[in-house]
Amino acid sequence: MTSDPRGLNRDLTATQHFLYSKTPAEGTHAPPRSTPPATAPSGADDPLRQHYPGLRCGEAYGVRAAEKGAAAALFTAIALRIDTAAYRHEDDRDRRQPLRLKVAQAIDKACAANNAWWGVMTSDIFGCVFPEKDVAAALAIAKKLQEQVNATAELSLTIGLAAFPCLKYTPADVIENARKALAHAFFMGPGGRACFDAVSLNISGDRCYDAGDIDGAIDEFRNALRLDPRNVNVLNSLGVCFGVKQNYPKALTAFETALKINTEEILALYNAGLVSLLMDKRDKALQFWLKAAPLGKDVFELNFQAGKLLLESGQPEKAQKLIERAAGLKPESATVQRLLGETYLAQRLVDQAIPPYKKALRLHPNDAPSLSGLGRCYELKNENLDIALAFCQQSVEITPDNGRFHLRLGRLLKKNGQFDKALTAFKKAEALGENARELILALEDRDVEKAS
Template sequence: MKDCLVSTDVSLGGCNSLCSLARADILEQESLLISRLRHFLSFSGHALYFPTSALPEEPEYLPRERKLLLPLRYGGVALGMLMLHGVRAREVRPLFPLLASLAQLCLELLQRVKLCCRDRVTGLATEDVLYGLMEAEAARVRAQLSRPCTEEENVPLHRLCMGLVLVRVDNGRAVASESGFCFSDALMAQAAQAFAREVPPEACAARVGRFGIAALLPAVSGRGVCRQLAEAALARLSGVCLPEPLSGRAVRPVVSVGYAVYPQDMEGGDFALDMSEQARRLMERARLAARVASRRGGAGAVMSFARILQEGGSVVQVLPLGRVRISLGKRAKAREGLRFSVWEGGPQGRYKGEIVLLQVTEQDAVAETLHLADAAAPLCEGDALALLSEESGAPRQDAENGGGGNEGEEDARGICSHGMFLRRFALERERDERFALTILRREPDGSDEDPLTPLIDAWKAAPALCGERVLAGRYGGNALIFYHPGVEAEALAPHWAELCTALAARGVTVVAGIAGHPFLQFRKTEAPECALKALEYAQLLPAPHVGVCNSLALNISADKRYSLGDVFGAIEEYKLALLADQENVLAWNSLGTCYAALGRHNEARRYFLEALQRSPGVEQAVQTRYNLGTVCLQLEDRKAAAEYFRQCIADAPDHLYAHLRLGQLCEDAGRRAEAQKYYEQAAAIEEERERRDGEVSNVARRCLARLVARQRKGEEAREMLHDALLRNPRDDATMRMLASLYLDGGDDPAVAETLARRSLLQHECAEGWRLLSRALAAQGKSREADEAAARAAVL
């Protein structure tokens, strides 16, 4: 039974009835149904039919075609017809009197699995089911990011994410304490039903903990879809009300909503963890967002995990010496050195000053006061925080403006406080036309010693790094920042590498990022930001982990912007990377990708050609040629596209997508035999990857199914598509193709509607909305069909 629960794919539905089995359930649990039948019969393929006319009462075997038609009936309801292909006569004949009972047994198993996967009180999916789906969806997102997309799957990276929306019933415990647990269960059931009405059929609604409800939105949802669902759920839940049995008073759930997305809201180290651990960390981030929403906005508030750092923090304790404890910790992605403006009563209230983070723990952080707007109005508990950018948060230099206590002092080792360093840096940089800034950070290692002591000792023992005018300051609890006047960043790099190597020999792992000025058009005030870019670059380098802010560091920073959907910001940084190094092939290639994403294919082609001319190795040249072929295809230059794809295959015979593109070109030209050859080669590559790496891809199978369907071989196409869905139940393109076949074949349009809806949130496209419109129109739902058609017209 274990494999049943893992492979059932119970996702996509809110509060389905617990006591009935529907046609949609058979589609959702198709893999389980087929795996159970294989215990009794061997067959080479299968297809599901959902005819609107009456089904035959008994199974039927067609010996000439070696097909078995098996009616699916449960509880006196005709659900559909299963066609098994390649069934041997000598195997099926002894079982023939038992086939109806065998089908009934398999359907009963589906029903039991459905019951096991639903929460008894709310009717939603259980928490274990939700985590299983989160693991599968996270793996799918990472697989998508690790390979190029076909044209039909081409979506912006910032939308290639899995969304988790969590509704927190804040007064759940109070209701249970005052009115009893049975009453609180009844209130939760009503809240769950209201929530499920807003959850699309493609998503999974589940109960989380005792007083939480969550919805998992499949990949390619984006933050906007999560926020829309969160706000719609709040509006719907505001109308939930249940009278208490004894007093008759109306009790309403007090809710707050938080949401997080994968992988954008994860940290670099998280991706090395097991998928099960990653799923639970994402849930914790959604919970944290809901808690912050409750604290900052009260009942009926929505908060994204990504916005917690920007606007979700507050002062929780005022400490001596001008320091405060704030509510942001490492869990909210806070780090040492970040600066915040402080506001009384929120960003719309009175401005009170600025703080900088000194030491960050998991739950909270200690910050130092940089500036007070009014010395008579000190920082207080409950003051709201807003994250400052590097430039907008530049420290005030006017001593009359006041500041935190103890900022003007150095410790006995000559290390400035962070606020003191910023003020001295602001003065020193005006005296020097050339300088370098270094951030040295110690990686966590579980040691109980002061994390900065070994760093300071090693720095003092390096004469090349501590000169007369060198400034050293704290950059949080585990990092230092250094100002080196009159030197080049490249000249400092070997000395910092020596220091990092010496520390590594003592078991202390450190990372150093160095930024020099002048560098391109960056201003002196932007040197700390450049040093942070160098630090991110250094983390990706092998030991001794020393990075200089150069072309490659800018490239990595631009990649980060592109992954967050800031295409224009990424283009700006890629161009800066090229200004720093014209031979940066990654920057040329990435610029082409950005312009292709914007639909400016001629410019993309020019950048790809530049990348191809500078490609140092075969691997980079292969990817660039593939990009060029794709862009040429968009520009209707099919001859050039075919040539680039053939060159890809010549250099990399296992390049899956080059085979697929060539197959599409041949298919469009009417050369179906040649197209089939390329698709079959691609399918062989898919099978080899699945066998070797466990990577499941159905692109070649879909292409073959489309080719077969065009040759009027509908049954064979259905078999291929059902087999593809067994391999990957979240394959949205396969769902759309199968829904189209159901509509064209006269099957129940409600099944086609289910498939179309399941595919839409995974990849919202005009084709999916048009299919949904067709399915709704076939059922007589003209108003909904018109709405779906209108959505298709917009895309």
């Protein structure tokens, strides 16, 4: 759900039919999500304690760091991780620990010079608290520390920084915010630095969402908007969360707010259309999607949904281009091939309809609409009528409550001289809402004439 302007990777993702732009779950430089890899011990058995007996690790670090920060009117928390590939993939603990110690010594020296405090957040993440230092001052120290470690130990550090005060975050929250900034920094590559901001929260929100914590994602996205109210990607992500929770009015508000900022934001246009459709506002949905269509020629969901809605609204000529485009984007989708066949058939382009129907059935042999549609095509061409009849019979066996399928079956039965069965099929079609009255009367009149 994160935007690219800051150089982050993007993936267009569909979730429960909504679209959002997100950072990859794991990438070349992606940091650990929750449980860090066992690259180094942490806690009582940490070898660093031989050199720093009072070292705080894990939860103890978090508690003490928050206390240190709370004692100051302002402070900056920093999270640091060694990201050099040789270190990250070195299995030999004895060879790795001297490198880790060099980093710890550099951090200790920087903290001593700036009245700061440090510890170990996790097995491979160091943490620091710089009281009475704003982000600008702490960033200068962090940059110098990176340069020193790179020069003396030939290692690179990735660093995240978070400042207090910020919004309504507590000192303990700010310590965690430094880790969120570190996750942000890792998407910038080795040696990256990031200060906690809306993008950091966007990434954190993505991770909550991927873990199924929708409420947590909403909290992160809302805080991101407090830092950057005009971030359209965050607004879209927030709308997706509300949409997944089926709170459609709030979802639509988020998407429309994004569109006030950027009228051509394609994800918000698509999602606003989808929410409108879910709210049974089909005309409004179509307006959003037709506005988005020229902007999203390579977005399958947009072309598919817009074309489908046009077809359902009786506009196959307008639907055709969109559905053809969707079929080009996902040629192995049985649903799209069937929809393409229906689009051609609705315009009596029978020869064009047959190939996509056939392909749909190759991909999904029991697709009732494709069976019925292909049967109708053969009937119109007056060829392969036995096959057409078999297809239409199969379609009503699979989907017995579709009136159109019974209507098509009735026509073929009538053409095949099976008038009693045709009459039954027409009556079933009428009972299911199809206009079959004239066909029924014609067969009933025939029976009367025959009887007389």
